[in-house]
Amino acid sequence: MAGFRFSRSKGPESELTDAALSLCAPVRALLRQRWPGVAEGLGLTFEEMERAVLEVAARYRFGCTHANQPTEAEQLAFVNALHLEELMLARACAAGEAAAWETFLTRYRETLYQAAYAITRQDALGRELADSLYAELYGLREKEGQRQSPLLRYHGRGSLAGWLRSVLAQRFVDRHRATRREEPLEENAELAAPEQGWNQPQPAPPEALTRLGRAVEQELSGLDREQRFLLASYYLDGRTLKQIAGVLGVHESTVSRTLGRLTAALRRQIAGSLRRSGLSRREVEELLEADVRDLEIQLKKILQEQERSAFPLQQGQLLPAMEGGGIDG
Amino acid sequence: MADERRWESHPEADQLAAFVEQSLTRGERAELVEHLSGCARCREALFLAQEATQQEAAQQTAAGARLAISAGRLPHWLRLTGPVAAYGSALLALGVVSVFWYARVNTGAGPSPGREQAVVTPEPRNAAAPAMTANPERARQDSEKRGATPSSAAQMEKGKKSEAVFRASLALAASSEPSAAASAQPARATEAAVQPEANAILAQPPVVLPAMRMGAPPDARERQREQQRIAHARLQAQSEAEARLTEERYAAGGESSSQVKTAAAFPAVAIQAKQDRSQAPAAAPAGEAASGSFDAMPRVNGVTWKGASEPMDGGAAPAEPAATSPLPAGAPVAGTVDLEGRRVALDTRGALFVSLDNGAHWRRIPKQWKGKATALMLLPEGKAAPAAAPAQARTAAGDSLLLWNDKNLAWKSTDGAETWTPFTPRR
Numbered sequence: 001m002a003g004f005r006f007s008r009s010k011g012p013e014s015e016l017t018d019a020a021l022s023l024c025a026p027v028r029a030l031l032r033q034r035w036p037g038v039a040e041g042l043g044l045t046f047e048e049m050e051r052a053v054l055e056v057a058a059r060y061r062f063g064c065t066h067a068n069q070p071t072e073a074e075q076l077a078f079v080n081a082l083h084l085e086e087l088m089l090a091r092a093c094a095a096g097e098a099a100a101w102e103t104f105l106t107r108y109r110e111t112l113y114q115a116a117y118a119i120t121r122q123d124a125l126g127r128e129l130a131d132s133l134y135a136e137l138y139g140l141r142e143k144e145g146q147r148q149s150p151l152l153r154y155h156g157r158g159s160l161a162g163w164l165r166s167v168l169a170q171r172f173v174d175r176h177r178a179t180r181r182e183e184p185l186e187e188n189a190e191l192a193a194p195e196q197g198w199n200q201p202q203p204a205p206p207e208a209l210t211r212l213g214r215a216v217e218q219e220l221s222g223l224d225r226e227q228r229f230l231l232a233s234y235y236l237d238g239r240t241l242k243q244i245a246g247v248l249g250v251h252e253s254t255v256s257r258t259l260g261r262l263t264a265a266l267r268r269q270i271a272g273s274l275r276r277s278g279l280s281r282r283e284v285e286e287l288l289e290a291d292v293r294d295l296e297i298q299l300k301k302i303l304q305e306q307e308r309s310a311f312p313l314q315q316g317q318l319l320p321a322m323e324g325g326g327i328d329g
Numbered sequence: 330m331a332d333e334r335r336w337e338s339h340p341e342a343d344q345l346a347a348f349v350e351q352s353l354t355r356g357e358r359a360e361l362v363e364h365l366s367g368c369a370r371c372r373e374a375l376f377l378a379q380e381a382t383q384q385e386a387a388q389q390t391a392a393g394a395r396l397a398i399s400a401g402r403l404p405h406w407l408r409l410t411g412p413v414a415a416y417g418s419a420l421l422a423l424g425v426v427s428v429f430w431y432a433r434v435n436t437g438a439g440p441s442p443g444r445e446q447a448v449v450t451p452e453p454r455n456a457a458a459p460a461m462t463a464n465p466e467r468a469r470q471d472s473e474k475r476g477a478t479p480s481s482a483a484q485m486e487k488g489k490k491s492e493a494v495f496r497a498s499l500a501l502a503a504s505s506e507p508s509a510a511a512s513a514q515p516a517r518a519t520e521a522a523v524q525p526e527a528n529a530i531l532a533q534p535p536v537v538l539p540a541m542r543m544g545a546p547p548d549a550r551e552r553q554r555e556q557q558r559i560a561h562a563r564l565q566a567q568s569e570a571e572a573r574l575t576e577e578r579y580a581a582g583g584e585s586s587s588q589v590k591t592a593a594a595f596p597a598v599a600i601q602a603k604q605d606r607s608q609a610p611a612a613a614p615a616g617e618a619a620s621g622s623f624d625a626m627p628r629v630n631g632v633t634w635k636g637a638s639e640p641m642d643g644g645a646a647p648a649e650p651a652a653t654s655p656l657p658a659g660a661p662v663a664g665t666v667d668l669e670g671r672r673v674a675l676d677t678r679g680a681l682f683v684s685l686d687n688g689a690h691w692r693r694i695p696k697q698w699k700g701k702a703t704a705l706m707l708l709p710e711g712k713a714a715p716a717a718a719p720a721q722a723r724t725a726a727g728d729s730l731l732l733w734n735d736k737n738l739a740w741k742s743t744d745g746a747e748t749w750t751p752f753t754p755r756r
Binding site: 064065066078081111115153154155156159162163166168172174225232237 | 365370382388696
């Protein structure tokens with residue numbers, strides 16, 4: 001499975017000593033301007049705020065995926081997009097500031113519990129999930145004499161409320177998957193061969209079906225990441241168009257059109273591949289009407305387990321309909 | 330500067346939140362999409378978080394709508410005088426209702442002499458109900474004679490019923506009091522124009538709620554309220570207990586989740602259905618090639634009850650569910666044939682399955698015919714192909730199977746449905 005990569009922080013001190021990762025003057029000016037309203041009331045000094053921002057910037061390299069030094073414009077855009085107030089609130093809470101905790105409880109306690117209920121859809125389980133996170137946020141864990149709070153892992157890229165929801169969702173998913181005892185992907189393919197009720201040899205599928213399966217695998221393997229994300233979300237996860245649109249930040253009809261175009265294009269490509277393999281047009285049409293249960297392909301494995309090398313982002317590679325409001329980096 | 334990135338297994342919650350909120354850079358977003366396209370775990374977390382966000386947004390919108398009609402959005406003059414006007418209008422409305430109610434109900438001297446007061450029980454109401462509904466057909470015919478449409482006839486019927494009820498309530502107030510008699514006179518004057526069922530209502534003993542009348546002793550009202558509370562509590566407890574019992578029973582019996590939900594939602598229906606299934610009529614005599622069509626299924630209360638345990642040959646429904654699992658993919662069965670040692674079944678999607686353990690487990694037969702299989706038939710050796718009719722019968726060794734598709738073409742199998750070859754009937 002393709003791993004997700006980002007710049008890992010080696011520690012605040014090491015980043016501070018690295019001159020290449022220092023904040024430029026416009027960014028410092030921006031922080032100086034915003035510090036009174038953001039961090040001063042929480043009992044944080046300007047240096048502490050600067051240190052926190054630099055830590056986040058070093059972690060994400062100012063949002064740059066290229067290997068070059070981030071420009072001043074990129075730095076400014078990155079810092080400007082941070083939720084500075086919430087980042088400082090989180091840091092103050094992690095440090096145990098009482099005033100910060102009062103503010104956090106006032107603003108986010110209800111959000112925390114409502115999100116837990118919405119995610120688990122059960123009162124008891126939601127309360128349990130929220131309570132466990134709430135206790136951890138307060139820093140009841142200690143390591144080497146220091147309070148360990150998950151709030152330290154909030155970096156201000158998104159809102160604090162969104163971060164709380166994501167944490168709850170991740171914990172719920174991990175707990176749900178652990179208790180569900182999922183089978184490995186190889187045995188849990190949804191479009192696998194017919195039912196294996198007992199150990200009896202299965203008759204080999206006709207050769208035409210094998211060709212079709214190969215063509216489907218080949219075409220699916222050639223999809224780009226957005227297309228695979230769409231297909232996986234819609235067909236494997238069973239998400240609705242509305243849900244997918246909400247995540248991608250586009251209109252529901254956009255997702256519908258994109259999916260329609262994608263499936264039509266796939267069908268054309270599969271048909272073309274079968275024609276090139278020597279089948280007549282009529283045979284191809286008949287084959288495309290075959291029952292999918294006769295195909296011996298593992299769709300989930302193809303869409304999710306594909307090993308692919310990182311390719312550089314090309315201009316216009318994203319589907320036009322899916323280009324959301326991402327900041328140009 | 331050297332690229333010092335290291336690989337992580339999953340993105341952090343902050344990145345997922347930033348993705349949803351469109352706060353990532355283009356490159357970061359592309360990387361995250363790359364990961365999400367291959368990681369079901371992170372996709373699930375992402376969509377759950379998004380749903381929670383949408384729910385909170387919806388709640389805030391609803392709360393905002395409520396706030397929009399608060400004082401903050403009202404005109405200035407209304408903000409000042411609004412509360413006073415609200416209280417005043419409420420008091421005025423209460424006064425009007427009180428005067429109206431007092432004039433209608435309170436006769437001042439209690440019940441009229443010579444007129445019995447019936448205690449409110451369901452029986453008098455039900456006894457009156459047939460009178461009210463005894464002639465809906467007549468009402469419809471009358472309206473049709475008058476040239477009214479069915480919908481307007483229904484409205485007229487409804488209007489007349491309400492008028493009849495009103496006149497019945499007026500009859501309660503009819504007494505020796507001149508004022509009450511005067512108020513009832515206009516109604517009585519038009520009795521001739523009222524439908525006959527209205528007169529029947531007026532002729533009925535009045536249904537009176539003693540506790541509802543002004544002047545009834547307080548303890549009677551309290552007793553009635555207590556009786557109602559007890560009755561409601563009993564009904565609620567009974568339905569809850571019944572639902573729980575049915576749910577547990579069905580869960581223990583291995584019913585599907587949808588069946589459990591149905592049973593829990595409609596316990597009486599589910600219990601009745603189960604009783605009906607156990608009392609299904611006797612099967613057709615053995616040897617008859619009973620049709621496996623939908624019409625042959627036992628019907629109960631106008632609904633055909635069919636489950637995996639239902640025998641397809643029209644036999645008697647067993648007292649306990651048979652150990653037969655539904656066909657894979659869950660499509661209904663279109664036809665079955667029992668061969669020696671195996672059972673072959675065709676579902677409505679055209680897929681063919683075979684079972685060696687009397688339907689407990691099924692194995693799919695790969696498609697070896699064209700088109701969609703629609704019928705499965707038995708072809709006993711030495712006999713011509715019968716007319717197109719699905720058959721379910723037990724057979725002897727050597728019998729062949731025939732499968733028909735939607736183009737009326739046939740395939741034959743002589744090895745227990747494992748392999749199929751095109752079949753041409755002998756003429």
